[in-house]
Amino acid sequence: MLEVPDMDAKNRWAGMGQINWDRADELKRDWTRVSPESIEKLIANEAWFRSADESSFAYAQAWGLTYFLTRAKKDEYRTYVERVNRRPPMVEYNAEDRLRDFESAFGKSPARLEAEFRRYMERSVFRKERPARSGENP
Numbered sequence: 001m002l003e004v005p006d007m008d009a010k011n012r013w014a015g016m017g018q019i020n021w022d023r024a025d026e027l028k029r030d031w032t033r034v035s036p037e038s039i040e041k042l043i044a045n046e047a048w049f050r051s052a053d054e055s056s057f058a059y060a061q062a063w064g065l066t067y068f069l070t071r072a073k074k075d076e077y078r079t080y081v082e083r084v085n086r087r088p089p090m091v092e093y094n095a096e097d098r099l100r101d102f103e104s105a106f107g108k109s110p111a112r113l114e115a116e117f118r119r120y121m122e123r124s125v126f127r128k129e130r131p132a133r134s135g136e137n138p
Contacts, residue, residue: 017070021130023063028126030057034118036111039065043102043110044095068120073106080105 027034038061041048048058069077083101087093103109 017067019067019125019128020063023060024125025130026056026060027064027121030060031121031126033057034061034064034114036114039110039114039117040099044098064121064125065117067125068117069106072116072120076106 042058042061042065048054049062051058069080080102083105099109106113
């Protein structure tokens, strides 16, 4: 949602919260890998982001989930971020606490949000066409 601006874009910034087409395309390519377990794994810890083999998929899935939550579950997402931000600094944030905070904010586990996440991405983001970059032929 707040990644480095697209350096190829005319204005060098597509805008906060806009579709990150690189992440969206990658997520769509690996869509069969998204599962209730993968969503829980994403929330439970950040180890996936440190894996050379898995980090790209982890970032794509994290982008997609965040995009979905900020649009379809806006109030719950705000509650979740506020809850995480209130945690004391430099204190371990274990998987059990992460999952409990998520479930407390959204009213269900990350795994139970999987069907809604899928429907949202398939009906909105994946149906849109990636805009051509300046200088590209359509």
